[in-house]
Amino acid sequence: MAAKEQEKKTRASHLPEHGPIAENGKEVLLSVKNVDITFGKGEDAVKAVKNASFDIYKGETFSLVGESGSGKTTIGRAVIRVNPCAAGEIDYKGVKISGKIPHSLDREVIRNIQMVFQDPAASLNERATVDYIISEGLYNFHLFENEADRVKKVEEIIEEVGLLPEHLTRYPHEFSGGQRQRIGLARAMVMEPELVVADEPISALDVSIRAQVLNLLKKFQKEKQLTYLFIAHDLSIVRFISDRIGVIYKGTIVEVAEAEELFNFPLHPYTHSLISAIPIPDPQLEKNKVLYTYDPSIHDYSVDKPEFVNIGHDHYVYGNKKEIEEYKKLREKNEPLQPITIRKPGEKVEETAHEVHLSKAEDEFLKTPVHDTGSIWYTVLSFFLPIIGIIASEVYKHKQYYHNYKACKKGAIIGFIVIAVILAIFLLALLLVVIR
Known part of the structure; x- marks a missing residue:
């Protein structure tokens, strides 16, 4: 039965009207299941996301928070199908949308899932007018009856985001950052999507403008029953706009819970560190705040492997069996945790140096000399002078210039192969001449 359901989901060429219903009775709009995302191949491969899993329910704002590069x-x-999944799958309304899918389904996914990008300047075509930028999706999907209908839709959406119809004839460089982000928002909303991926849409804006953009997002959500995947690193903002929050650390999702649940019971140490870093508006309190620094070496996953477990209250935490038991005990006490500690006036707290334990790969990377670039010119020179290239590679290896070593070795090996092929062709030709 399960196999038939999986086959039906994989072969679907259109999206159903509604998604599957979760145990809590809510409709699951988007489901990320055990997703790995890898960049590069072979030795240079980097796993950016590891075994990520979470659901987004229809009509909610699900925020994904973590530090830069997480x-x-x-x-x-x-x-939005830009980055391919190396493992796992992404389902939308119960239909698999990751990997190779039918063209008709791909168009429906593009139509139903829109993205608002972080940089409002880079995400807009500088050579196109605002009118064309907003209308491009309408043209591609024929979402208007005639020219008058298109103009009406564009003018309505530009006014809804707080701009004027006369702005439509201008170009993006004529607007401020906040206005450009409103244009990007109008471009997404004119498609009437069901899910919007908002990738740090306010991080590049002034503080006074951030509230306006957030209010716009909430306004659209209320009027159009939108669902948001809100990506951010600022937990102070995320708390007040999110229904649920997922915390991600170095590609691994370590905690998922409802917003107030997460702030009252930040069980994972990394979540604790993120909340303790939220600035306090009072300068005196901020000065006396004790900052908690997350040290990943506190986890021992050598034997007892970690899992992503629901500990109750729809609260998921990443940890091994011992840690999960501790998290459950903390949660069962039902006493809100205090991740932010304030020193009392006159109290002296010794600043302890946090010893950071690096992995072997990270340690080697930090030891790498500054000029170890692995430039392509090392490969080119070693190709034409393979003997010198081999000698150079051994010298670089001894000096721990690993990138230069690999570049020289690669060029030298290719050079020797080419020389061997040329010699073989020459000897074969010479043999044929002798035989004749």
Whole structure:
């Protein structure tokens, strides 16, 4: 039965009207299941996202938070089918949308899932007018009856985001950052999507403009029953706009819970560190705040392997069996945790140096000399002078210039292969001449 359901889901060429219903009675709009995302191949492969899993329910704002480089945007771009999944799958309304899918389904996914990008300047075509930028999706999907209908839709959406119809004839460089982000928002909303991936849409804006854009997002959600995947690194903002929050660390989702649940019971140490870093508006309190630093070496996963487990209250945490038991005990006490500690006036707290334990690969990377670039010129020179290339590669290896070593070795090996092929052809030709 399960195999038939999987086959039906994989072969679907159109999206159903509604998604599957979860145990809590909510409709699951988007489901990310055990997703790995890898960049590069072979030795240079980097796993940016590891075994990520979460559901987004229809009508909610699900926020994905973490520090820069943690894999938030990578997941967001995988949802809109820009980044391919190396493993796992992404389902939309119960239909698999990752990997190779029918053209008709691909068009429906593009139509139903839109993205608002982080950089409002880079995401807009500088050579196109605002009118064309907003209308491009309408043209591609024929979402208007005639020219008058198109103009009406564009003018309505530009006014809804707080701009004027006369702005439609202008170009993006004539607007401020906040206005450009409104244009990007109008471009997404004119498609009437069901899910919007908002990739840090306010991080490049002034503080006064951020509230306006957030209010716009909430307004559209209320009026159009939108669902958001909101990507951010600022937990202070995320708390007030999110229904649920997922915390991601170096490509691994470590905690998922409802917004207030997560802030009252931040069980994973990394979540604790993120909340403790939220600035306090009072300068004196901020000065006396004790900052908690996350040290990943506190986890021992050598034997007892970690899992992503629901500990109750729809609260998921990443940890091994011992850690999960501790998290459950903390949660069962039902006493809100205090991730932010304030020193009392006059109290002196010794600043402890946090010893950071690096992995072998990270340690080797930090030891790498500054000029170890692995430039392509090392490969080219070693190709034409393979003997010198081999000698150079051994010298670089001894000096721990690993990138230069690999570049020289690669060029030298290719050079020797080419020389061997040329010699073989020459000897074969010479043999044929002698035989004749």
